[in-house]
Amino acid sequence: MKFGKLDSVDELGGVQLDLPNFSNEISDNIKRAILVQSSKPTITTGGTMWTIKPWRGIVYPMKEPMKTWPEYYGKQFSSIEFNATHYRIYPPEKMREWAEKMPEGFLFCPKFPAIISHYRRFNNCEGPTDDFIEGVLAMGDKLGPAFLQLSPHFKPSHSEKLIAYLHTLPRDLKVAVEFRHPEWFEGGVVAERVWATLSELGIGAVISDTAGRRDAVHMRLTSPFLIVRFGGYDGHITDDKRMKDWVEKISELQGHGVTEFHFLIHQTNSIHTPHTCVQFADLIYDSLKIKIKYPKLLL
Numbered sequence: 001m002k003f004g005k006l007d008s009v010d011e012l013g014g015v016q017l018d019l020p021n022f023s024n025e026i027s028d029n030i031k032r033a034i035l036v037q038s039s040k041p042t043i044t045t046g047g048t049m050w051t052i053k054p055w056r057g058i059v060y061p062m063k064e065p066m067k068t069w070p071e072y073y074g075k076q077f078s079s080i081e082f083n084a085t086h087y088r089i090y091p092p093e094k095m096r097e098w099a100e101k102m103p104e105g106f107l108f109c110p111k112f113p114a115i116i117s118h119y120r121r122f123n124n125c126e127g128p129t130d131d132f133i134e135g136v137l138a139m140g141d142k143l144g145p146a147f148l149q150l151s152p153h154f155k156p157s158h159s160e161k162l163i164a165y166l167h168t169l170p171r172d173l174k175v176a177v178e179f180r181h182p183e184w185f186e187g188g189v190v191a192e193r194v195w196a197t198l199s200e201l202g203i204g205a206v207i208s209d210t211a212g213r214r215d216a217v218h219m220r221l222t223s224p225f226l227i228v229r230f231g232g233y234d235g236h237i238t239d240d241k242r243m244k245d246w247v248e249k250i251s252e253l254q255g256h257g258v259t260e261f262h263f264l265i266h267q268t269n270s271i272h273t274p275h276t277c278v279q280f281a282d283l284i285y286d287s288l289k290i291k292i293k294y295p296k297l298l299l
Contacts, residue, residue, distance in 0.1 A: 017214075019242075051069065116148075155181050202224070205222050210229075227262045231266045274295040
């Protein structure tokens with residue numbers, strides 16, 4: 001995740017990394033319904049791709065061919081930020097094939113195609129949207145929340161088309177939006193209208209926990225599921241501190257009506273991602289006594 005990435009770890013000392021308190025915006029009706037269903041949130045963690053060659057001998061057996069890596073990934077991790085769908089719309093057959101390789105409980109978090117969010121900017125995108133949704137629904141119970149990443153240049157002043165687009169999405173599809181332009185976090189009237197729309201529709205708001213853009217750690221809860229995209233620094237001591245803070249926040253989620261927490265890890269070239277997943281799983285168990293799947297590293 002290059003968004004908000006600092007040029008050097010030396011800059012981390014000057015950044016306030018503490019997490020703010022949650023600002024709960026889930027409607028009372030959603031909250032009441034969710035609180036009846038679960039006492040603890042479902043927690044998943046994973047990376048952004050499985051085609052990481054340096055994972056040979058660490059996550060994947062040395063001599064296993066790359067075509068087997070999806071299955072090994074599914075055995076080791078509980079979720080994936082599925083970026084492949086951002087660059088290409090895959091047919092249902094291919095999406096179903098990937099899903100069938102994964103064990104029970106595994107969840108894909110696919111990213112909406114860039115042709116919708118970045119290129120057409122929600123204009124004349126009925127066809128790509130229908131094709132994308134048809135593909136992800138073919139994943140069946142392996143489909144987690146899909147997320148719509150807005151361009152860094154997409155401001156609240158452009159929100160009319162976004163609001164109209166969100167209203168076209170099927171209500172049974174879990175969707176979250178990732179905001180990037182600073183004006184989304186400044187409390188303007190137009191931006192607040194969009195935040196209210198998310199809450200009204202039960203659409204989530206991705207939290208981007210990145211050291212160089214602390215405004216994106218907005219802590220606003222608009223749906224019963226939460227995606228956190230965690231930009232780490234390859235095992236730097238601040239990674240541990242930030243994950244401990246998230247573990248503390250997870251214990252509060254049920255009281256806010258949240259039943260799913262997806263912690264998607266970004267490390268440089270994904271090389272340190274498995275180790276971060278292990279560290280996060282250990283912190284979750286030590287503090288909350290909740291077991292989540294983590295990689296059994298070969299080295």
